[in-house]
Amino acid sequence: MEWYWTLSIGIALLVVLFMTGAPIFLAFLIIIVSGVLMLLGDSAFGMVVNSIYETATTASLGTVPLFILLGEILFRSGCMEVLLDSIDKLVGRVRGRQYILSISLSTVLGALSGSAIAVGAMLGRSLLPIMRRRGYDTRLSIGTILAGACLAPIIPPSILAIIVGTLADVSIASLLIAGVIPGIFLAVLFVTACLIKVRLDPSLAPTEEAGETIDLKGKLRAAAGLLPFTFIIFMVMGLIMLGVATPSESAATGVFGAIVTAAYYRRLSFRMLYESVGEAALLASVIMLILCSAVMFTQLLAFTGATAALTEVVTTMDVNRWVMFFMMMLLPFILCMFIDQLGLMLIVIPIYLPILKVLEFDPVWFWLLFLLNITLGAITPPFGYVMFAVKAAAQDVSMGEIFSASWLFVGLTLFGMLIMALFPEIVTFLPELVQ
Amino acid sequence: MIVVRGICRLHDALTDAGYIAGALALFSMAAIYCYEVVTRYFLGVATDWANDTFSNLLVITIFAMVPHATRAGQHIAISLLWELVPSWRTGLTILTGIVGVLVCVFAAWMSFGENLRHIEMQLVTEQNHPLPKIWMSAWISFGFIGAALYFLRGLIPGEAVRPRTWVTPRKTDSLGEI
Numbered sequence: 001m002e003w004y005w006t007l008s009i010g011i012a013l014l015v016v017l018f019m020t021g022a023p024i025f026l027a028f029l030i031i032i033v034s035g036v037l038m039l040l041g042d043s044a045f046g047m048v049v050n051s052i053y054e055t056a057t058t059a060s061l062g063t064v065p066l067f068i069l070l071g072e073i074l075f076r077s078g079c080m081e082v083l084l085d086s087i088d089k090l091v092g093r094v095r096g097r098q099y100i101l102s103i104s105l106s107t108v109l110g111a112l113s114g115s116a117i118a119v120g121a122m123l124g125r126s127l128l129p130i131m132r133r134r135g136y137d138t139r140l141s142i143g144t145i146l147a148g149a150c151l152a153p154i155i156p157p158s159i160l161a162i163i164v165g166t167l168a169d170v171s172i173a174s175l176l177i178a179g180v181i182p183g184i185f186l187a188v189l190f191v192t193a194c195l196i197k198v199r200l201d202p203s204l205a206p207t208e209e210a211g212e213t214i215d216l217k218g219k220l221r222a223a224a225g226l227l228p229f230t231f232i233i234f235m236v237m238g239l240i241m242l243g244v245a246t247p248s249e250s251a252a253t254g255v256f257g258a259i260v261t262a263a264y265y266r267r268l269s270f271r272m273l274y275e276s277v278g279e280a281a282l283l284a285s286v287i288m289l290i291l292c293s294a295v296m297f298t299q300l301l302a303f304t305g306a307t308a309a310l311t312e313v314v315t316t317m318d319v320n321r322w323v324m325f326f327m328m329m330l331l332p333f334i335l336c337m338f339i340d341q342l343g344l345m346l347i348v349i350p351i352y353l354p355i356l357k358v359l360e361f362d363p364v365w366f367w368l369l370f371l372l373n374i375t376l377g378a379i380t381p382p383f384g385y386v387m388f389a390v391k392a393a394a395q396d397v398s399m400g401e402i403f404s405a406s407w408l409f410v411g412l413t414l415f416g417m418l419i420m421a422l423f424p425e426i427v428t429f430l431p432e433l434v435q
Numbered sequence: 436m437i438v439v440r441g442i443c444r445l446h447d448a449l450t451d452a453g454y455i456a457g458a459l460a461l462f463s464m465a466a467i468y469c470y471e472v473v474t475r476y477f478l479g480v481a482t483d484w485a486n487d488t489f490s491n492l493l494v495i496t497i498f499a500m501v502p503h504a505t506r507a508g509q510h511i512a513i514s515l516l517w518e519l520v521p522s523w524r525t526g527l528t529i530l531t532g533i534v535g536v537l538v539c540v541f542a543a544w545m546s547f548g549e550n551l552r553h554i555e556m557q558l559v560t561e562q563n564h565p566l567p568k569i570w571m572s573a574w575i576s577f578g579f580i581g582a583a584l585y586f587l588r589g590l591i592p593g594e595a596v597r598p599r600t601w602v603t604p605r606k607t608d609s610l611g612e613i
Contacts, residue, residue, distance in 0.1 A: 018513045019513060020516060021512050021516055021517050021531060022512060022531045022535070023512045024513070026534055026538050030534070033538070033541060048545060049575065050549065053571070053575065056493060056498065057493060057494050058493075059486055061493065062493045065461050069461060245472050249471060249472050252468030252469050253472055277458045278457075281457040281458045282507070284461065284497065285457065285496065285497050285503075286504050288493075288496075288497040289578075
């Protein structure tokens with residue numbers, strides 16, 4: 001069978017299996033076992049197990065459970081409430097302040113959890129009802145939550161960045177650091193757009209909000225409340241940038257920082273820690289199980305000869321590299337409206353890897369834009385699943401309102417990506433500085 | 436029925452033990468790397484076992500938790516079709532269960548074959564302090580066979596086969612999926 005048939009049938013089968021609602025790891029295992037049986041025979045089954053074993057003992061992947069644990073400790077200890085309160089006080093009494101609060105919160109929560117869907121669901125349940133009650137525009141409120149949530153995979157510590165780094169063989173530390181400036185840049189872009197919208201149409205935000213006015217002392221106290229969180233950020237990013245710790249080690253020191261923070265706020269307990277560790281191990285297990293299967297899928301692709309053939313096709317194609325770049329970004333953008341971003345990443349990365357080498361794009365720059373792109377798919381109608389998470393959290397809001405809420409921020413993110421494509425230094429500056 | 440109930444309770448107890456082992460392994464991973472950073476940068480003495488132990492614990496964290504993940508229905512799946520065509524839900528659930536049993540039993544069989552090979556050939560890990568490979572690879576079989584049994588139990592109605600847990604915390608809000 002020709003390589004393109006093998007590749008197309010394999011991927012089509014995988015997508016069909018995904019769509020049946022079967023766990024992703026099962027879908028991968030079915031394809032892998034069938035593929036191994038057809039290509040190599042049953043004597044190669046040991047190779048499948050050894051591949052799983054090798055992936056499951058890859059130390060750099062240990063960062064995934066540790067970052068999840070960090071987030072779990074912060075969520076379960078209630079430290080997030082302190083964070084919410086402090087940011088609320090610091091935002092001040094600008095007209096449309098809740099929009100700024102929403103974007104700041106979803107950005108910070110995304111950074112700490114690395115989970116777009118978790119941020120969407122959490123703020124949809126907690127902040128959105130408050131904003132609507134206070135007279136803020138429902139669509140713009142939802143849009144700010146969706147926008148901030150889509151920054152989660154690029155702002156460190158990002159689990160998806162670690163997975164991309166591992167599969168694409170790119171420096172995980174560089175990928176993590178590279179997300180800092182683009183994340184802040186996009187957050188500022190979102191806030192600016194909201195403030196302009198409120199200026200143009202004052203009905204989008206109430207004139208005066210009830211509640212206490214925060215004086216300078218109160219703001220200083222709120223800023224002090226954020227200090228323990230800067231300790232966590234230092235324990236993760238600071239130690240990587242200073243060259244003291246590897247990404248895996250910095251994830252462990254970040255966990256230590258989260259425990260110290262919980263203790264500082266007097267919210268550390270054995271029960272909380274037990275629940276956090278158990279839940280983090282559970283989440284890590286389901287993610288890593290998929291990864292173990294996906295790595296074998298990558299190896300199988302190489303066995304079929306599809307990887308090498310695809311590279312040859314791209315090298316002989318007379319297409320501008322920027323057209324290729326556009327196509328390589330368009331595909332995951334469309335597919336991520338339908339398919340889970342993790343599943344899609346695991347299919348697309350092994351196919352993109354050889355092409356990327358031919359096109360000679362900076363891998364850190366490319367994969368960061370890729371990460372942003374796949375999350376953008378998750379907030380784009382009609383199937384972006386972060387929108388479904390917000391819908392689940394806010395039952396009385398129609399799906400139509402959520403769809404229309406997202407377009408402004410989808411456009412802004414695309415504009416931001418265009419700027420990053422034209423000025424790659426926005427992405428590459430920090431990693432190069434650290435190197 | 437008593438025998439079935441007994442086997443199911445034993446299965447649940449082993450899954451709970453796996454849950455505790457996975458949680459302990461994860462906490463140990465964090466502790467070991469913190470210790471490594473402190474000894475390397477503050478005491479100037481790098482350990483020669485931290486990386487290896489970390490890797491070994493990672494495989495335990497992943498596979499000791501797999502049966503519990505299946506029991507709790509926590510595996511990541513794409514529910515798009517379920518939401519678009521709710522009437523297919525029951526059929527797809529049964530299909531997933533059957534596929535789950537078959538695939539996990541097959542994976543466990545492959546893994547068990549490798550476990551036997553590791554024992555027969557007395558294979559050890561390629562690390563500074565080599566350990567028998569079976570100590571780690573056995574967890575892969577544990578994970579798949581435990582998951583296969585939960586997929587099977589999910590297909591059978593009745594109180595006797597309903598999953599139980601004694602050690603896992605009640606489900607509260609968490610980060611959910613990535």
